[in-house]
Amino acid sequence: xxxxxxxxxxxxxxxxxxxxxxxxxxxxxxxxxxxxxxxxxxxxxxxxxxxxxxxxxxxxxxxxxxxxxxxxxxxxxxxxxxxxxxxxxxxxxxxxxxxxxxxxxxxxxxxxxxxxxxxxxxxxxxxxxxxxxxxxxxxxxxxxxxxxxxx
Numbered sequence: 001x002x003x004x005x006x007x008x009x010x011x012x013x014x015x016x017x018x019x020x021x022x023x024x025x026x027x028x029x030x031x032x033x034x035x036x037x038x039x040x041x042x043x044x045x046x047x048x049x050x051x052x053x054x055x056x057x058x059x060x061x062x063x064x065x066x067x068x069x070x071x072x073x074x075x076x077x078x079x080x081x082x083x084x085x086x087x088x089x090x091x092x093x094x095x096x097x098x099x100x101x102x103x104x105x106x107x108x109x110x111x112x113x114x115x116x117x118x119x120x121x122x123x124x125x126x127x128x129x130x131x132x133x134x135x136x137x138x139x140x141x142x143x144x145x146x147x148x149x150x151x
Contacts, residue, residue, distance in 0.1 A: 001114050001115060001118045002118065003079075003100075003118060003119055003122055003145055004145050004146050005075075005115070006075045006076050006077040006102070006115060007076075007077050007078070007079055007145065008034060008076070009138075009142050010030070010033070010034075011030045011031055011034060011076070011077065011078035011079070012030075012078070012079050012080070012138050012141050012142045012145065013026070013027075013030055013078075013079075013080045013081075013138050013141070014080070014081045014082075014083065014135060014136065014137055014138055014140075014141055015027075015080050015081070015082055015083065016082070016083050016084075017082050017084075017086060018084075018086070019086060019087075020063075020086050020087065020088050020089070020096075023063075023080070023082060023086055023096075023099060024047070024048070024051070024065065024099075026080065027065075027078050027080050027099050027101045028043070028044045028047055028101070030078040030080070030101075031043070031076060031077070031078040031101055031103055032044060034076045034078075034103075035073075036072055036073050036074040036075065036076035036103065037071060037072060037073070037076065037103060038071050038072070038073050039071035040071075042069065042070070042071035043067070043069065043071045043072065043103060046067040046069040046071065047065055047067050047101065050065065050066065050067045051065055055088065055089035055090060055091070057088040057089055057090025057091060057092075057096055058090070058091065058120065058123070059090055059091050059092040059094065060092070060094060060123060060124070060129065061085060061090075061094050061095060061096055061097045061098060061129065062090075062096065062098050062099075062100070062123045062129075063088050063090070063096040063098070063099040063100070064099075064100050064101075064102065064116065064119065064120075065099065065101045065102070066101070066102035066103075066104070066112070066116065067102070067103060067104070068104045068105065068106050068107075068108065068109070068112060069103075069105075069106060070105075070106055072103045072104060072105045072106075073105060074105065075102075075103070075104050075105070075108065075111065075112075075115065076102075076103045077100060077101060077102045077103065077115070078099075078100075078101045079098070079099070079100050079101075079141070079145065080098070080099045080101075081097060081098055081132055081133060081135055081141055082096065082097045082098070082099070084097070085097045097133055098123070098129065098132055098133070100119050100123075102115060102116065102119075131144050132144060132145075
């Protein structure tokens with residue numbers, strides 16, 4: 001499995017965001033327009049509810065908000081690099097600069113865990129994180145994700 005498997009070019013961005021709320025709104029906006037999302041409002045509500053139950057800040061400057069819900073037809077994801085780190089409530093307290101938002105249909109637990117594990121393995125590699133953070137725009141980020149999928 002590769003990081004880019006559930007990403008579409010339109011769901012990859014380099015963003016300005018001053019807060020977790022602003023970052024979430026922007027990344028939800030990217031993913032809510034994906035054809036895999038049948039009900040954007042329900043999807044957004046599910047993402048917020050999941051985050052309110054427990055922060056998805058997994059450490060190393062990475063946020064991985066994720067949800068399995070009935071408004072998702074097929075697996076989809078959005079990836080954003082933030083120009084500046086935001087307070088995210090992460091387990092290690094490091095400001096988040098990379099957000100990978102994952103949308104998965106209900107009942108796809110194994111596939112969901114495999115994708116999350118793939119992402120976590122990549123994000124543990126400092127060189128991969130540094131290359132993502134160095135991307136000046138969405139085109140460069142998309143190229144890096146596609147070429148660095150097995151980094």
